[in-house]
Amino acid sequence: MTSPSPSASSAPLPVPETASSFRVAAVSGMRADHLAALAGCARELSFEPGQVLFREGGVADTLYLIRSGTVALEMFVPARGSISIDTVGAGDLVGWSWLFPPYRLQFDARALTAVTAGAVDAACLRTRMAQDPELAADLLFHLAQVLAGRLSATRMRLLDVYRNPAER
């Protein structure tokens, strides 16, 4: 497990009394007080179709918990344009580059449809994780589940099961 940022402050941050409205599927199995901690670092955002959530190379300062809509993860390829690499729907999350230095975004993210998301401030979250190892473990466990699913799906796509078998 990678340690959260060492820049955690010693003062505990306030935690909202309830975070029931903060549940999305990817983290719905987290403890209620841990969800409340996430909510304490979050704000609600909405994006219009086509609007960019973030760009490759930018500072990874937000974890997006997608409540509704679809987000495309893209990379710009010279002479080809922006290529969609993966799409993420409601209940899923976008962005984990905020976990690891140098906190630099690897891809573009663009709303394909109208999107609503809980946007969790990464610095706040890293601070809370440093203060509360149980929160860190709980969140990282759920992030790892998402990452494992994405890795499996990517491996499936590498199989190229739909190719014409006549291709060599």
Added chain:
Amino acid sequence: MSTGTRPSAEAALPATAPLSSSPAAPAAPVVAEMTPRPFRVVDRVRETPDTWTLRLVPDDGGPTIDAVPGQFTMVYAFGVGEVPVSVSAVPSDGVPLTHTVRAVGAVTEAICAAKPGDVLGVRGPFGRGWPLDQAVGRDVLVIAGGLGLAPLWPVVHALARRDSAGRAAAVLVGGRTPADLPYRDELARLAAQTGLQVLVTVDRADPGWDGRVGVVTALLPDARFDPARTVAFLCGPEVMMRVTAAALTDAGVPAHRVHLSMERNMHCGIGHCGRCQLGPMLLCLHGPVCDYGRLSPLLTIREL
């Protein structure tokens, strides 16, 4: 069973029907089942760069082949060979016998090259189709990978016409690239004009693609269905069906209500040659549509 995805299924046939000259000739119905009837191509539409839809009418004055969705016929390109192909539209829907075929080898290339007016041989129909009676009163998931949409296409149209009585119906389609998606315009029309929920994803996008990218199972969270009251129909590459069936049963869909169309080397179509054996089953007779409850233990045996 998808259509024309395995070159190894393209079995060249002898120029004459072997059973007709046997001293121990089988009963007349078997001879009839082994004898291709001439069907004339009346329409030919290109679906993707390597896939064509052919509409066929009898050329011998006899009735058309009355297949049900999920069944297959053996289509014979004269002088080249014969392949099993699922029906992608059925005459009971008021259209000619229709096959969508992907050119993957010599036989399917010859079939795809058939133009209106050309004659192909057809035997069948063979096998068990989709158990559409299970859709009554239930949510329905149709999940297709690649050209696996073709055998499901009559089911999609039946769902578009049905009186849903409050039950949901979703069509989930995975493809290699946007250009490889069959029936793309018709899917868009069904999504816009019917109560069907249509979700499409591709493995590899191009710059013009503004839809979903990823595996077909990633669409499941967005599909409207109650797992305990759902029947699912799957067709596509076996790996895709295996993973999808497992995801559905994990979500709570009973295994006996997850139906897969299996592809093996169908040859005779009537359970004689054994080419399509899968464990205790001959898929040309007991399939190609089988439920996951029965198939699940067989799909993990690599020797099968």
